[in-house]
Amino acid sequence: MSRVTAALAGLVILLFLVSLSIGPAGIGPLTSLNALLVGSDGPLALVMREIRLPRALLAVLVGGGLGLSGAALQGYLRNPLAEPGLIGVSATAAFGAVLALQTGLAAAYALALPAFALAFAAAGVVLVLLLAGPRGGSVTLILAGIAVSSLAGALTALVLNLSPNPFAANEIVFWMMGSLADRSMRHVWLAAPFIAAGALPLLLARRGLDALTLGEDAAEAMGIRLGRLRLALVVGVAGIVGAATAVAGTIGFVGLVVPHVLRPLTGARPSRLLPASALGGAALVLAADIAVRVVLPGEDLKLGVVTALIGAPVFLRLILRTRAEGAP
Amino acid sequence: MSLLTLRSFCVTLRNRPILNDISLEVERGELVGLIGPNGAGKTTLLRAALGLVPSSGQSSLAELAPRERARAAAFLPQAREIAWPIAVEDVVALGRTPHAPGPDDGSAVQAALQRTGLVDLRRRAATRLSGGEQARVLIARALAQEAPLLLADEPAAGLDPSHAISTMKVFRGLAGEGHGLVVTLHDLGLAARHCTRLVALKDGSIVADGSPTDVLTPARMRAIFGVTAFHGEANGGPVFQPLDVTRD
Numbered sequence: 001m002s003r004v005t006a007a008l009a010g011l012v013i014l015l016f017l018v019s020l021s022i023g024p025a026g027i028g029p030l031t032s033l034n035a036l037l038v039g040s041d042g043p044l045a046l047v048m049r050e051i052r053l054p055r056a057l058l059a060v061l062v063g064g065g066l067g068l069s070g071a072a073l074q075g076y077l078r079n080p081l082a083e084p085g086l087i088g089v090s091a092t093a094a095f096g097a098v099l100a101l102q103t104g105l106a107a108a109y110a111l112a113l114p115a116f117a118l119a120f121a122a123a124g125v126v127l128v129l130l131l132a133g134p135r136g137g138s139v140t141l142i143l144a145g146i147a148v149s150s151l152a153g154a155l156t157a158l159v160l161n162l163s164p165n166p167f168a169a170n171e172i173v174f175w176m177m178g179s180l181a182d183r184s185m186r187h188v189w190l191a192a193p194f195i196a197a198g199a200l201p202l203l204l205a206r207r208g209l210d211a212l213t214l215g216e217d218a219a220e221a222m223g224i225r226l227g228r229l230r231l232a233l234v235v236g237v238a239g240i241v242g243a244a245t246a247v248a249g250t251i252g253f254v255g256l257v258v259p260h261v262l263r264p265l266t267g268a269r270p271s272r273l274l275p276a277s278a279l280g281g282a283a284l285v286l287a288a289d290i291a292v293r294v295v296l297p298g299e300d301l302k303l304g305v306v307t308a309l310i311g312a313p314v315f316l317r318l319i320l321r322t323r324a325e326g327a328p
Numbered sequence: 329m330s331l332l333t334l335r336s337f338c339v340t341l342r343n344r345p346i347l348n349d350i351s352l353e354v355e356r357g358e359l360v361g362l363i364g365p366n367g368a369g370k371t372t373l374l375r376a377a378l379g380l381v382p383s384s385g386q387s388s389l390a391e392l393a394p395r396e397r398a399r400a401a402a403f404l405p406q407a408r409e410i411a412w413p414i415a416v417e418d419v420v421a422l423g424r425t426p427h428a429p430g431p432d433d434g435s436a437v438q439a440a441l442q443r444t445g446l447v448d449l450r451r452r453a454a455t456r457l458s459g460g461e462q463a464r465v466l467i468a469r470a471l472a473q474e475a476p477l478l479l480a481d482e483p484a485a486g487l488d489p490s491h492a493i494s495t496m497k498v499f500r501g502l503a504g505e506g507h508g509l510v511v512t513l514h515d516l517g518l519a520a521r522h523c524t525r526l527v528a529l530k531d532g533s534i535v536a537d538g539s540p541t542d543v544l545t546p547a548r549m550r551a552i553f554g555v556t557a558f559h560g561e562a563n564g565g566p567v568f569q570p571l572d573v574t575r576d
Contacts, residue, residue, distance in 0.1 A: 078409075078411035078412075207425065210422060210425070211422055211425050212411070213409075213410060213411045213412055213414060213419070213422065214405075214409055214410065214411075214419070214422060214466070214469065215405060215407055215409035215411075217375065217380055217403065217405040217407070218403065218404075218405050218409070218469075220378075220380055220394070221378055221380065221397075221398060221401075221402070221403035221405075222398050222422070222423070222425040222426055222473070223394040223395040223396075223397065223398030223399075223425060223426040224394070224425070225394055263412070264413075267414060267415060267418060268412040268413045268414050268453070269412070269414055269418060270412070
């Protein structure tokens with residue numbers, strides 16, 4: 001493990017503990033951690049295990065997944081502007097969630113919303129793969145992703161447009177901003193298998209992504225099976241992004257900014273950037289979710305809003321630096 | 329046993345025939361220059377022989393499984409793409425992809441860096457080097473693959489005379505060690521002086537195949553390229569310089 005990965009792992013652990021120690025109950029960090037680990041069935045142990053623990057775990061899962069899939073997509077497309085939403089799955093997952101909210105199913109059954117989001121994410125990935133074709137290159141994949149994204153976005157807008165109930169529309173808009181508030185362990189158990197199953201093919205594709213640095217022809221001539229690599233990539237990213245959107249809503253900028261920031265620290269090699277980005281993404285979402293609770297505790301500030309507020313200036317700085325280096 | 333065998337090899341893209349009935353054998357010790365006008369099918373011949381383009385007929389390389397093929401032949405594409413600012417030695421180490429992780433990785437990378445004169449640049453980010461230096465990095469990557477056969481698409485394009493000549497000498501040295509190489513070239517002077525054999529391609533067919541002296545005849549140059557040329561001897565080797573256009 002390199003120094004960068006070790007430092008990031010330490011940061012994730014630290015932020016995880018901070019996240020567990022923060023909440024409206026205002027209990028000291030040691031008391032709350034003690035209650036989490038060895039507490040009996042008192043109210044404090046319940047708060048820790050049913051409210052704070054799932055929130056912190058989801059921040060790690062969602063942030064780690066988004067960081068990893070962003071790094072993998074950037075590596076596959078050889079483009080630092082790629083982000084996990086590019087293949088259209090976050091848009092279809094969001095549309096599924098919006099349908100669950102609009103039809104009232106989300107209110108009737110606790111897990112209807114994430115289940116709908118996952119089902120639509122799966123439909124989205126099938127559609128993208130059908131559109132992109134079996135042998136297409138990276139450009140057809142981007143085009144297919146944009147087409148599916150636009151369609152899902154249009155349908156989401158249509159649902160909002162026709163929504164007879166302003167409260168439902170309000171709820172939809174707030175859900176789409178992304179949040180980890182009031183999630184339970186059931187959300188963790190729902191998202192974790194998909195995110196883990198999605199992370200595996202991405203981590204296994206590291207060699208292929210390294211070889212792709214030299215272009216598709218060179219990679220293929222070095223023995224990389226590009227069709228297989230693309231399938232692993234799309235399925236992996238879709239599993240992660242679908243599950244993340246299902247439990248947390250749309251959280252932007254993590255998959256875009258984290259690989260960007262960590263690239264110079266990992267020698268720019270995709271194989272080293274992938275695990276580092278997963279840790280970096282987890283750290284960023286943990287930090288943003290802490291900020292949400294600390295900065296405006298009474299206001300229900302949304303996580304996706306904060307990641308975008310952090311991400312946009314970081315991104316601007318990177319653009320200025322890239323420009324100063326004289327890139328075309 | 330030959331390193332590459334093409335028999336009745338044809339490529340058709342979008343209903344347009346690109347290569348017709350190509351037959352070619354490349355043996356150990358040969359540095360084959362693949363020459364021909366723009367659009368003759370030189371790049372397609374290399375890519376299709378590797379199986380990167382669908383083809384009909386027989387190609388001994390395209391028949392292999394991807395990893396086996398990558399151990400049998402290295403390919404240096406014409407587009408010099410390095411997507412990320414990776415250190416030179418890491419780019420060269422990518423050539424070990426079909427072998428790695430293996431015990432010879434380190435020595436193969438070191439040998440490739442030495443052969444291309446890149447040892448001093450090994451820790452620099454490859455994307456921040458000049459175009460000519462990047463070309464050498466990519467050549468080093470192909471060398472590190474340590475395949476018996478090297479297919480290189482325009483490896484000398486954009487190189488200054490000293491690096492173009494050095495590159496051809498590296499290739500000739502590899503041929504001397506028993507490798508086989510197929511190199512597309514537009515610089516007929518380099519082709520004449522350094523290749524052991526020239527194959528001329530025109531409109532998707534092989535129109536000449538033999539020693540440089542046999543292929544670079546005035547009649548053939550007029551028929552294939554539409555040029556006249558000076559062909560002589562200097563400093564112990566052939567000199568070839570196209571002079572004028574014979575047709576519009």
